Amino acid sequence: MADILSQSEIDALLSALSTGEMDAEELKEEESKPKVRVYDFKRALRFSKDQIRSLTRIHENYARLLTSYFSAQLRTYVQISVASVDQLPYEEFIRSIPSATVLNIIEAPPLEGHLIVEMNPNIAYAMLDRLLGGAGISMNKVENLTEIEKDLMIRLFEGTLPSLKEAWSSVEAEMRPRLLELETNPQFLQLVSPNETVIVISLSAMIGKSSGMINICLPHVVLEPVIPKLSMHYWMSEKKNDVTKEEYQALRQRIENSLININVLLGKSQITVHELLHLNTGDVISLNRQIDQPVTVEVGGFPKFFAQPGKKNKRMAVQIIKPIVQEDNHNE
Template sequence: MADVLSQSEIDALLSALSTGEMSADELKKEDNKPKVRTYDFKRALRFSKDQIRSLTRIHENYARLLTSYFSAQLRTYVQISVASVDQLPYEEFIRSIPSATILNIIEAPPLEGHLIVEVNPNVAYAMLDRLLGGAGVSMNKIENLTEIETQLMRNLFEGTLSSLREAWVSVQADIAPNLMELETNPQFLQLVSPNETVIVISLSAIIGQSSGMINLCLPHVVLEPVISKLSMHYWMSEKKNDTTESEFQALKRNVENSKLDVRVQLGQSQITVQELLDLNVGDVIQLKQPTDQLVLVNIEGFPKFLAQPGKKEKHLAVQIVKPIKEEDDLNE
């Protein structure tokens, strides 16, 4: 795409044309010249813009889920959002992160290989301080984590795996993330070749008064089986398809197990405010409902059935006689 000129550049160009410093013929010759663009073969772009947008959408949802999770676990103000999504060589990613940081090594079957979630020391220690009862003050001592602190951090980040799985469901990718290892030195981490293209999703995180970055590193070789699902064309076509049988059965089970409020209306009556004030224990309120008339069964506040009151064993009960249709007059 051609560069868009700013208003000042447009004004300067028009001024040059009007004063004769530049002619229209020179501009045409300039446009006809072959344009050369520098390409770095060490930094191959293996993801399309469409796929980058899909990854951004997935991890915007992931960021929202993380915000809810960390807010509940740390009981403090947490705000996480996607700052950038870039593709770069793995070696460049490793060089860009601090020498002492929190690195979560995650496997996500059925995808092969490993993902990395790097948590900046400012954010990681603020989380740890909250877990230990502090105010969430950041202090970089990641290289000196004790066994107890390491286990606390591991337990905290294991809880984020369900959010990662839920975020990827939107592209029909059913992954099962598992935290393999928690590392603090990136120099010992060589999961893919240095020139392997990786997607780095940078999340801006605010934990209480501390802020920093959480970076997800997704190697191309890991995402390769699901790359086709990241295109907008595939995503839109999947949305148009009918629900699969397994999804339908799962939806059906969830609906069948939903709890509904059922209320039986035995009858109605009207009394004055004075009569209400004069009521005592043992008084009887006469209902307008005849004893031989069917009673109304309301489901979630809506009239759905007519029933006959009675008993089943030692319990009061009603027997459904017929459903109520929209055209039925309930006042009859």
């Protein structure tokens, strides 16, 4: 696809052609020349655009869930959103993150391998400061976290795992994420080969007045079992699957055997609080319904039928007269 020029670039190009700085014939020759695009085999693109879009949607939902979770835990303004989704070699991802940062190593069975959630020190320490009763001021001291501070961070980040599970439930419903460890030095982290393609989802985070990035690293080898479920073709084919006759009969039988609550409303009345406090045995409360008027039968809390009260086999019962239509409901 050709590059789209902005209006300022178009104006500059027309100006160069009109002043003679650029020749139209030379432009035609440039267009006719075969275009060669350099391909780096170390950066093999193993995810399609469709799969990238699916991953973006999943983590946009994850970002919303994280915003709610951190807002409740830290009791301060939190805003998290997806900034970018890229695929690159694992080695390049490790080189791009700070030498001292907060790395959460997560396993998510039934997927094999490990995921990485890298928390920028600005954000990580702002969270820690809030947990300890501070104003959420960032202070880069990740290199020498105390055991208490590390334990507080682990507990905070473990609380994000249900959000990760919920965000991925549409793709891998049985995912059971678990935080394995918290690491501060990325050089000790060799989870996959340096040339392995990984997806890096960068989340822009604002905690109070501190801002930074949260990077989620998903290796291709980990996502390989669910990659087919990330395509739009998978979702369309899932929707096209018709329910079989056996499934329909089984579903109908389960619904027909379900228990529902039925209430018979004899009438309504209004009394004052004073009258309520002075009610005694034998007092009579007048209802708003005449004795010859039908009563209302409610199914699941909704009025469905008019009925006549009576007895059957020495037990109180009602006889259905007619169903309630919308007009009858309004008239009543």
